[in-house]
Amino acid sequence: MKVTPKDAALKFINSHFPMCQAAILAGSVVRGEATETSDLDVVIFDQNFSSSYRESFIECGWAIEAFIHNLTSYQAFFQSDRDRAMPSLPRMVSEGIVIKDEGIIETIKNEANVLLARGPEKWSEETIRIKRYFLTDTLDDYIGCLNRAEGIFIANRLAELVSEFVLRTNQHWIGTSKWTVRALKNYDIHFAEIFVDAFDIYYKTGDKNKVIHLVNQILEPFGGQLFEGFSLGKKEALNPLK
Template identity: 30%
Template sequence: MDSDPAHMLTAAVDGARRLVLERRPQAVAAVLGGSTAGGRATATSDLDIAVLLADGDVSHRETLRHEGRLAEVFAHTRAGLAEIFAADRASRRGTMQFVYAESVLLHDPHGHAAALRAEACAQLAEGPEPLTAEERDDARYRLTDLLDDLADLGDRHEQLAVAEQVLSTAAGLLAGHRRAWRGGGKWLPRRLTAADPVLGRTLLEARLTVAEHADPAPLRAAAYEVLALVGGPLREGYHRTWHGGEKRG
């Protein structure tokens, strides 16, 4: 595969456009988003394609292979996309908003995709809703408990598992405090450093120190910096009423 980023992007856009024309000829509009549109594609990157369907069609998600390349197709009506935008704002991840905001137009004869991209950009600029007091304190308590565990774990497998949870919980808490978007997987470090370039990078480097040197001290120190921003560690006094059926963890 061509390693030149510009050529890779052009090839990806051309392939994605052919996919839309061949597999989704009923599309009202379509965009290419994700890592590929952002110039971060690798030889194994899939194509993240959002397709706007006519009202009355059925919103769906599908993984398929086209011209030898995997593609994730997110097909939705206007009403379906509004629901997805709302859910992704509530999760504070803004997943579909980022797909549209950082996209390349594939098919947009009536300007619908451009309008949706502008809407997504506006929502991302506004940021997610602030953490509620209960959400903040739940995360404080969870992070405090994880840090207590991390302090004296001798088993390397347990230490690494808890370190990952410390990073994830601290990242979510820091992003929430900054009213910034959070991410998972490869998007966790990207969103974390966008939320707080200094403390975010410190957390990431400290997690590496656990992995490479079995030393949890820098990660504990960085996570306690996050806790200091939101009221400090929380142990005694934490109380929640159990409601059957609610999500835990």
């Protein structure tokens, strides 16, 4: 029988990491979004470990994902998450419930909150140009595809590229899987509804028009579709006469 998430996390910590300096319970159970299949995310800070790792457990009726860090290793993960624009660990630390603390959590939470507030690095003009090209290329594949099975997976890829482009050009965090929609809602609820509706209609009926319009709409402020003249990695040819 399951105990409460907080009680389960405390028992788990006392059993497996009794010497840790701090621990946080995070994830869907903290956000009030838990489902029947939700697990517990527990972040451990323990100076006795030389490096970070993660491990999965079944305890107290719960699946538990443990993310173990020493007192400095988490900082590299914070930076890595910012670099890839997916703040998994900073978000867990920021929103998590403190289960144990020997006086270190406030500082770590402050670091997480500052990083989340800053957002990801701004895309350069060159990055935007490259992303425009690959969006254009995938859109062309989508428009021209006559094979339903292939079209489904092209649409999946197009959805990933669209969400990334919109969020990164507006300097917002991105996400994958269920976090794609959550990231879009955090940016703009109305746009998220339009995004979901466009792809939902395609998956249900095969009608591509709303997706095509959506892609062209988000590209338009940046110069629209890009194909002709695009080059990547080109170098000047050597002049044999010199």
